Amino acid sequence: MIKEAIDCIDAGTEYCPCKLAESGDCLLCSQLQGECFCDCLNWKGVCIYQELYNNGNKAKEGRKNYTCVVKEVTNYNDEVVMIKFEAPHKLAIDLVRPGSYVFVRTDENNYFDIPISIMNSNIENNIITILIEIRGIKTKNILNIKEKENIVIRGPYWNGVFGLKNINAQKGGKSLILAKGIGVAPMMPVIRKLIAQDNDVKVVVDKNPFENTFGEEFLSEYSLKANEYDLLEQGKLSDHCKVIIKEALKEGVKYIHIAGADILTYNVIQYLDKLDRKDVLLSCCNNFKMCCGEGVCGACTARFSGHRVKRFCKEQSNPRSIFEGRRFI
Known part of the structure; x- marks a missing residue:
């Protein structure tokens, strides 16, 4: 079982407290969840309960x-x-x-x-x-x-990528980017952040099912060129992808960003576990369905063991945690 701290992407921003706090469903504040004592799950420097009280027990103006x-x-x-x-x-x-x-x-x-x-x-x-x-x-x-x-x-x-803490922690290291299809779009801000933090970045793109990779214009700004390989074959990691990951680990890569569908993320995690490399930090795309963007409609929710429900348009998570204990029925 991976121990994780619950984190809300909007906590401490101009959009907090939100409608969830107003309805008693705040992700972090224990008192706004109906508890008697103050036991904030992840202190972000701002008391959400006090902010709600000061705002007349109303949510802040939304987007x-x-x-x-x-x-x-x-x-x-x-x-x-x-x-x-x-x-x-x-x-x-x-x-x-x-x-x-x-x-x-x-x-x-x-x-x-x-x-x-x-x-x-x-x-x-x-x-x-x-x-x-x-x-x-x-x-x-x-x-x-x-x-x-x-x-x-x-x-x-801001919650389009899981593992933001792992991205922010990369400074002066080596990083591997694995992107497939339309995933080249959300990978660009990640690359920009990694380059700004003096990281050596290697980019591998699987353009299937498209004819173009779409990202050359922005990659050239960072003097990067994407290597093109098939990352998946019949729903499993391709031999090329396994070799790329193995070589990257030998070269000292300790962080991988996966910009693709959940099946790619899941297979990369499984392969790293097989190599006994759970020390490798990860980030990935948030592929949960979005509708309202505020955690209210329930389109982004997923159910986990222990009757836990996570609202993934708000809740920031570690990529390894989004599959562990998840109920697919």
């Missing part, structure tokens, strides 16, 4: 909608669309960190917005880049977006 001007649209065979839009300066700063994402609205209806990870946020010109895979009814409307038109977004949100 805002922003109407932004689209600067550039690149369509890749109607499968993937890259959009660059201009945002307010503060929003651009807030979306720099790894795990940042926004909700993009493609219709006037407030319920038809889509959670999309930030690929790049340029704080010098306030241009934000997102990469969207066209999959369903809502994302199909993305194909109608044109340059110089407006796009409505809601944000900022």
Whole structure:
């Protein structure tokens, strides 16, 4: 059993206390969970109970909608669309960190917005880049977006990556990035953070099921080039991927970021356990379904042994913990 500290991505920010605190479901505050004593699960420097009281027992104002001007649209065979839009300066700063994402609205209806990870946020010109895979009814409307038109977004949100503490802990070391498909988008802010902390970064990309890797433009800014290999074969780690991981460990890599579906993350964790390398720190994409982004609707919840329910649009977790004790039924 992995012992983990419960952490809320919004605790101590301008968006705390939130609706969960108002309803008595705060992730951290024991008193707001109905307990008699103060036993905060993870002290973040701010008393959430006191903040709620000072705010009239009401939640803080939530995220805002922003109407932004689209600067550039690149369509890749109607499968993937890259959009660059201009945002307010503060929003651009807030979306720099790894795990940042926004909700993009493609219709006037407030319920038809889509959670999309930030690929790049340029704080010098306030241009934000997102990469969207066209999959369903809502994302199909993305194909109608044109340059110089407006796009409505809601944000900022920050829990798009698990293992943020492990990313922040990497300083002057060696890191391995394993990305597959659309995962190249959320890997970019992670790489930016690692480079800023003087890390030597190796990037391996599996572009399947697409023809493009999409990330060359931003990787070139860091003088990086992605090595292309198949990371999965029939739902299992490919031989190439196993060799890449083994060689990286021999070279002194002690941190791996996995930017792909849960099946890739799960298989990498299983392989590291087989090598008896539980000391390797990990981070990965948050692939749980997002709907409201505030932990209220329940779309992001997962149930674990011991009748535990985790709201993964709010709760920051270690990648190894999201599979341990998880109930798949």
